[in-house]
Amino acid sequence: MFASRPDPATAFALARAWFLAGRRVDMRDLAAELGVSRATLHRWVGSRDHLLGEVLWSETSLVFDNVSFTGRGAAGIADAIGAFVSTVNGSAAFRTFLQREPERALRLLTTKASVVQSRTIEKLSALLETEASAGRLAAPLPVPDLAYVLVRLGESFIYTDVITGDEPDAAKAHAAVSALLG
Numbered sequence: 227m228f229a230s231r232p233d234p235a236t237a238f239a240l241a242r243a244w245f246l247a248g249r250r251v252d253m254r255d256l257a258a259e260l261g262v263s264r265a266t267l268h269r270w271v272g273s274r275d276h277l278l279g280e281v282l283w284s285e286t287s288l289v290f291d292n293v294s295f296t297g298r299g300a301a302g303i304a305d306a307i308g309a310f311v312s313t314v315n316g317s318a319a320f321r322t323f324l325q326r327e328p329e330r331a332l333r334l335l336t337t338k339a340s341v342v343q344s345r346t347i348e349k350l351s352a353l354l355e356t357e358a359s360a361g362r363l364a365a366p367l368p369v370p371d372l373a374y375v376l377v378r379l380g381e382s383f384i385y386t387d388v389i390t391g392d393e394p395d396a397a398k399a400h401a402a403v404s405a406l407l408g
Contacts, residue, residue, distance in 0.1 A: 228323070230278070231263060237277075238277070240256060241277055246285075246319045247319070248319055248322040250327075251281070252319060253277075258290065265347075275333075276340075278312055282342050283340075283342050283345055285317070285319075287349070289313045293309050293310050298402070298408060300364075301404070303357065303407060304403040307400065311379060311380050311394070311396040311399040313386060314369055314384050324385070324387075324388060347370070347376035351370050354369045364408070366407070366408070378387075383396060383398050
């Protein structure tokens with residue numbers, strides 16, 4: 227139990243901690259740990275899928291914040307996406323989730339069923355726009371479309387094991403982005 231009264235932020239923090247520890251985020255268990263009803267938990271954080279989407283986005287945004295895209299043009303963008311894919315592929319918590327619940331993971335990460343893909347595209351669009359506006363990037367597509375394609379390229383080399391059975395490979399993501407951006 228918690229020393230202070232639990233709230234939505236506490237629920238999110240506990241779910242995130244469980245996810246990072248490789249523990250399945252179960253709404254019944256989470257409500258019991260917080261000492262609240264499942265109805266209260268759902269009012270606070272929405273459905274399990276919504277909560278997992280927010281947890282996954284919190285981790286995705288941290289990776290983005292630690293990878294430098296700006297000021298380096300096409301080569302820097304390829305380096306950064308390769309580093310992003312490598313970081314995600316090296317995350318034990320993420321790999322555990324992907325292996326334990328592959329269909330849910332792909333739905334939450336690669337479709338409009340969750341916030342992860344749309345927010346990733348938005349964040350990458352802003353970074354690409356900065357590079358294009360500064361003259362460091364000749365975008366081969368309109369920036370929103372390019373961001374979408376780059377996110378999908380990265381996803382292809384993160385979820386390879388679930389999709390084709392091959393090993394995830396950040397170097398291939400780097401090479402694909404480099405080829406696209408010239």
